[in-house]
Amino acid sequence: MFNTHYRLERHSIRFVLAVMVVASIGGLVEIAPLFTIDETVEAAPDMRVYTPLELAGRNIYIREGCYACHSQMIRTLRDDVERYGPYSLAVESKYDHPMLWGSKRTGPDLARLGGKYSDEWHVAHLIAPRDLVPESVMPNYGWLMRSELDTQDLGLHLRAMRKVGVPYSDAMIENATADAIGQASPDKDAAEGVAERYGEATTIRSFDGDPRRVTEMDALVAYLQILGRLTDAAHVQSGAGRMEAGE
């Protein structure tokens, strides 16, 4: 073995190829099957896509680096499940390009945040976190309230998302900007199209409390309120688990 190496290390190209082959095996074995084994991602036929407003909010979440302190992945551990709800399923982040599972929790996990608090709570909390949670070390995001949301390019965003595999329809892409404004402006005509394209269950309201304009606060709160609610697959599964256990 060492004699073989003694010869190998005299040829630079052969050595380069050997490194590439040896280093590639781990990734090939661990990653490639995740695309081909069906059980990797559960089926969730009822799952809907993010509305343009929620997607814009998600991009603000990414832009501000919220993932640096908040995970979106409830682990299969009892203390996680008791605090946050049913553990996360792979399918729940099927439309997340990229995923935001996070890597540390300076703040709490947010995978099931949607619907847990009111819009007013979120807005007040984002403006001054310590008013509501005295021990929090989260930065103040009051300036989101002053920033008009850029809705101009949302069609391009949806188109790119479709290219990577998210099933946005042509109508969704064409109406992306109008739908973003409509979802945060319940009194405008544009609001009807949102329910038509994304389902009657879609929340349509002024998330930041000011229906006259669409701010980045609107988008971010709309996103926080949909977290964990694109599909109820996790709740169905945990309910079935409880029934099997005879509870």
Added chain:
Amino acid sequence: MVAGLTKGERQLALLISIAVAFIGLAMAGAGQGGAFGVHGFIVMAFGIGTIFVVISGYFLPEPGDERLAQYYDDPIKFGIVVSMVWAVFGMFIGDWVAWLLAYPEMTFDAGWASFGRLRPVHTTAVIFGFVGNALIATSFQVVQRTSRARLPDQLSPWFVLIGYNLFCVIAVSGYFMGLTQSKEYAEPEWYADLWLVVVWVVYFLLYLRTLMRRREPHIYVANWYYLAFILVVAILHIVNNLAVPISFGHAKSYSAFSGVQDAMTQWWYGHNAVAFFLTAGFLAMLYYYLPKRAGRPIYSYRMSIVGFWGITFFYMWVGSHHLHYTALPLWVQNLGMTFSLMLLVPSWIAAANALLTLNGAWHKVRTDATLRFMMVAAVF
């Protein structure tokens, strides 16, 4: 700097600088005042800056052929100085974000100063700015001396170092403006990633050309590690950064992968980018500078071989240990955990090989601070 370049290299440097300046101009135009446009202006300023540097030295006398009998060390000095600048900056930001955890109000009511935007500034400045520059610079020094060959040309090392720092500047300035892919240690957006691929290919070719000119029959172990660093980082970077930009005039892109596949790809990258920068790269340094400083040969040739291939093979499996108890299938988690334990073997072999090299030179460790730092580094 320019004095060491031949006439042809000066012309090529000028052409590249002009091309970079025009790319910057195009980006600035397409960005229409947004963050992408600001990056356009930064790229353009870089291009114009290097144009001035090249022109200012353009008519200096050409270097004579006697240079070919010496190693080419000018870019190494530049790389080390830049590395130190990044170290000071990156660690200052690290200290700053630490204070933010005690005084979270210290954000001036603005986005750029918040913890979420500053954290990647710290990690990128330290890992890529400080460590990356140090690795590139030392690799130039080590490969020349262990191959007894001069770098094949004078322009490539400058292109690699300056181009790499342009990448770092684009990355870090982008975070302040909120440009990020959100993938840890792979935050820069698609255009910065593409530029890094160009720089990295030139770096790889430069390294390989130097090795091919070597006047030693064998490739020394330090160069194995530098090669693994260059090759593996290239593989990881290209796969993990596959993304679709929303247009060629916007900074934003969407990752090609989603959910569980994206998570696994990200931590395969995230763990091994760290591994092949901070472990393989530094072992490369160790295998040259430690025996050199101690005045002793490496303890064991066989341990070098087992350690190197063990690290190269096992490390690439362990990324999934970042995803324990998540929605990642259990079989991948188990593989990651098992290989993480097995990785102890080659890691300790490499460390033991370094410490045993000091046998016969321990009296130097007592008096030589540099050597003592190396000894402590090997232990860790």
